[in-house]
Amino acid sequence: MNTLTGKTALVTGASRGIGRASALALAHAGAQVLVHYSSGGQEADAVVDEIRRGGGKAEKLAADLAAPTGPHQLARRVRDIIGGRLDILVANAGISKAAAIEDTTVEDFDAQFAVNVRAPYFLVQQLLPVMCQGSSIILLSSLAAHASVGTLSAYAATKGAIDTLVKHFAAALGERGIRVNAVAPGVVPTDMSSFAKTDAGREFTLSMQAIKRMAQPEDIGAAVAFLGLRPRPLDYRRYLAGGRRVEALRPLAAMPVGGFFSKITYGAIMKLYQSASSPNSRRVRIFLAEKGITVNLIPVNLGAREQFNDDYRAINPRLQVPTLVLDDGTSIAEVPAIWRYLDETHPGTPLLGSSAKERALIHMWERRVELDGFAAVMEAVRNTVPGLKNRALSGPHDYEQIPALAERSLLRVKHFYADMEERLGQTPFVAGKAFSVADITALVTVDFAAGGIKLPLPDGCPALKRWYETINKRPSIGA
Template identity: 55%
Template structure:
């Protein structure tokens, strides 16, 4: 179903992994998709070719979002392609360290914060003039379970920052008719919680749903997606601790 026909979208970190899955799902639903990448030009162009093969429009843009002016430069180029209307922003680009607090360097933490928190914040800021009423912003973040917290202290801290940013922006942009949600990507059953980003089978469906009019009453939510219908004990323990804000837009 072309539920997103006529919509424009940008997916950061879309050359592979969960970003690629999100970009392809949006394209299959009819959206024009801009594929952002940092270094993987060949992989990004392959995603663009696949999207065009589906029948949707697509372009690739390179930008280093960890640099202070990266989000600003990316936003300018996005506006040059889509004009004065952007319907969907999927902020997927990010890194994990899996390092214990005592092993995290200032340089690693600074770079991780810049890419995972600062970049999506300022990308939203710079794209806000063209993010129209009814638009959807989706942040993607990896799952950090209790058992992994000591091995990924910075991951947990930054994941919490993204969740807080999601809820704040949902409240701040709700009056503009812009919805903001986050996808919490849980590891597959049997996979270590610190194994890095996984690509659950339902990720594309979840992104497409949150971007569509069917989710017009959903904002400020942290939506957890899993590869299995069953929660692991760690996931079940954490799930009640995930705060959400139920707000609505017209």
């Protein structure tokens, strides 16, 4: 079944290797393919001829992507041919130069970044006017970005940059309905990986494989074609990688590739419905910034009562912000629940702790800060602010304000400051020796109290002020 019939695709570096296999796979699925090449004109002719013999449509395009204007020139030619829409862009063209660190020249370093990073970046930029809802961008990364091969340090750095671009492109373009994916092959026998064609290379490569089978260009081409297909809604970013460990966050039954793909990581760009004026939203934004997690931030105007709209009610029936919406449509509310999900799916910076003892202590202190400080400020605000009349408690039900509670809340906040002064006189951070979610909630509480109930940090709290100044130096605090 030609599932890409009527679609157009551009594959860079398509005259041989993985690019050739990708062009053939896309053509086999029904797409019209633009075969880009730099120097392999005869090989490009052969690819075009093979596609046409199979009943497909193809044209070749030459461009020097190492030149600063190369991506711009290629994009102009593509737009002239296709008219108003490009459905699939496969940025495959790449070069590699193996050399020890001390032997790497500036010229070789710059050349690899020019072709492997600068070219795909500006090609995406120049083709965005013809990429629309449902279009797909596929960037070729490499497991070299996550391995330690001393002679490939410059090349590996370019592929690490590609991984970063995928994340940022996906965040920026997901709202337009443009999918951004990365395919990161391991060792594949191509002209770029000539070592894999030797007996020693094959033996070394197979020694790292759980399934003793070396990946072929056709395997990667099949994965590229699969990613070119229109997936289910909200699935805007995937990362397919060949490696030695078997890890799968979710089965992918439709993967039309061989056993070479032993690691599949889903990384769909999630959505966080939040408000700039919401302290709870800020707690999550700081957490995201500390962990380096990219999500689509969807603003909810609380002043305009957008949280009461039917559309938002369908996302969170309790009408609260923030709400994290996963790629499968699941909604997660309540800040600790959002933190826990993000921490377990993005291990790394241990904001919730890295051992049973740390996790327990951080949970204990964060809970104390939330109940004694944050909740006290919230109680005062909700029971006094005119705009929150009948909204003394958050949630789907209305509750009358009780102004007298605000007086007690002010006393609670003063006691909170005193307790934090005592605690931070003993330890640099709220839960111990390291920054954690307890510090996030405490920082947001202090700022919330200063702005919401006009109760800033009091004089005579040197430890608390020292901590506050230290925390505010973290880049994440401005999130």
